[in-house]
Amino acid sequence: MSHSATVELARELVRRRSETPDDAGCQTLLSQRLAAIGFTCEQINFHDVTNLWATRGREHHQTAKPLVVFAGHTDVVPTGPLAQWSMPPFDGAIKDGMLHGRGAADMKGSIACFVTACERFVEIHNNHSGGDHNGAIGLLITSDEEGVAKWGTQAVIAELDARKVKIDMCIVGEPTSSETFGDTVKVGRRGSINGKLIIRGKQGHIAYPHLAVNPLHTALPALADLVSRKWEQDEDRNEDQDENKRNQFFPPTGFQLSNINGGTGASNVIPGEIRIDFNFRYSPQTTDIKLKQQFEAILCQHHLDFEIQWGMPGYPYQTKPGALVDAVVASITEVTGRTPTRSTAGGTSDGRFIAPSGAQVVEFGPINATIHQINEQVSTTDLDLLSACYENILTRLLAP
Template sequence: MIAPVALAQDLLRCNSVTPADGGAQGVLIQALEGLGFTVTRLRFGEIENFFAERPGQGAHLCFAGHTDVVPPGEGWAHDPFAATEQDGIIYGRGAVDMKGGIAAFVSAASQVPGHVSLLITGDEEGEAKDGTVKVLEWMAEHGKIPDFCVVGEPTCRGRVGDVVKVGRRGSMNARISVPGRQGHAAYPHLADNAVHKLIPLLNELIGKKLDEGTPFFEPSSLQITSVDVGNPATNVIPALATAKLNIRFNDLHSGASLTAYLREALTRHAPDATLEVSISGEAFLTQPGKEIGALTGAIERVTGVTPEQNTGGGTSDARFISRYCPVAEFGLVGATMHKVDEAVPVADLRQLTEVYKALIMAFCA
């Protein structure tokens, strides 16, 4: 048996600020190979990833996680890479996001049989271009796509078991550039004010309610994040005005449908404007079924809590996994993630391990 606390501390002592690995994946690989897992290292660009699998009877359950962490920042009371334990709490960057979750799953797999695998990346906190998305392509090519995947992100709000993420909103960024003709503010008839064309467009966009939400998703939200004309003078009509938008959208929309909506609005207000769009993820939802039932059932048996199923928060690597198989997210309490003195109670690590054990026994049986 591998103890979750000891493994979590070994991982936390690795300085794996994205995109560096700091030896974290080596720690995991050594532990997994000792449990009979076959490990395939998958390096893409400068990013270290791996896929580990232990065959067994029953359905194939995959755990997805990341060993990279965000920079610790200043002001820690404990060394962010010392894994200090004090009064039953372990401090360290990545304690909940998400080295603690990884340690809990490996510990669970060391205690019960089942067909389980791990998709581990070092590129979740970075650009997410050479991590999970490419490992999934490799898995598909080699027939390794699981029946269900659990991403060990810190989903819980107040106690282990209170929230399961069954989907995520989509996210897109847009940049609108409206051209005009520069001129003197005293002679507006000789110029074409780009700002005056941009403002009615933005008023329409922020005034329109995209939808009312769905049973699992809150209403979609369009936020203007920047408006700029680059004009240092007070008496010059600007020749160019730009605006940046971010849209968080539910499964009533897609990146393509929202792009079309923006283009149609531009056509009416500023037909000579240009639109640049970047879609970081589409909305997805894993419908209630045997997969979600196995996870929520395991949580209820171990914690006595019936978890809320929601789709809140930002994006995660689950957005890539959803293209291949049913996926949900469940992990530790995320109150300290990305904060100074990020920490996990030892009791939470042990309880999460028991939930993952119950899930493996239920789903892989």
């Protein structure tokens, strides 16, 4: 059975075992397709991470306006137990209208849609209309989104900034649809910051607690305060005022404990310290600096002996209504007949590295129900619809 160009390209990408940070030749394949339609393709690699920066426009991409970029990643998470997959995760098998395999939804399917949308758009506006499109098109593809994300999109954006290349609008192909294709787009993301907390006590025999200090016990009141705190509530405002002030596109800042570890392995020993992993997911209404200050103040109020190691924050962003949001929403409605919900829910994405440059950023992709799971899959029909949406977005933003 023959399939569309989009589905066939997605299958080719899925067949490459590109576990983070190994690109496994995906970007070489993409470069070949893009170069054939006039893109200039460049590898901007750092350490063991492969990054593709491809651009096309009537003028040099540094001056053509607007520069509209598709951003995504070719790397995938590990498969988990192979025996639990109903079909091999790197075969690119299609059954009952579903493309199966690791990365099919997150996000090799979207990348295939980027390319085929560009192919059709360029053909129409370079050949049929007798002239090229306005502005410039870019693709920023990395092999380090699922990993530490240090030498991927973040590093490429720094390099582009040094070259004075400014992205005006960016569509990130993360799988954003929830129940039905096109039902949700992401117009922002919460920030994220991890931390490792050590609370010290004094080790001793459990039968002589007066000669020891149990950090499990001394930590509990502080942990209760941390879990129950309203992190965006100013001391001089009441709860109703804060609710009215809060950004309605974002849920309140949340704090979660993810691991508590202590003890020596013996049941009759009071531990000398405990180690706690935690995470903040926060809205633009606060900052990582303010959260750190509030967090440490609570620990000090409880007179704890502590040490904190803070991770690198992923900053929140929000794209307000404007040219990009309007184009994405209108394109989805035209192609699918649905008006998508604008959301900021979910985890982090590489959009957090692109938005601080001043770019408008919207995330839009296929249904996310099976991402990172055994038997990841995506509808082939949805891939064709997604490619049509991306082409429609380009038409709205760049057609002469």
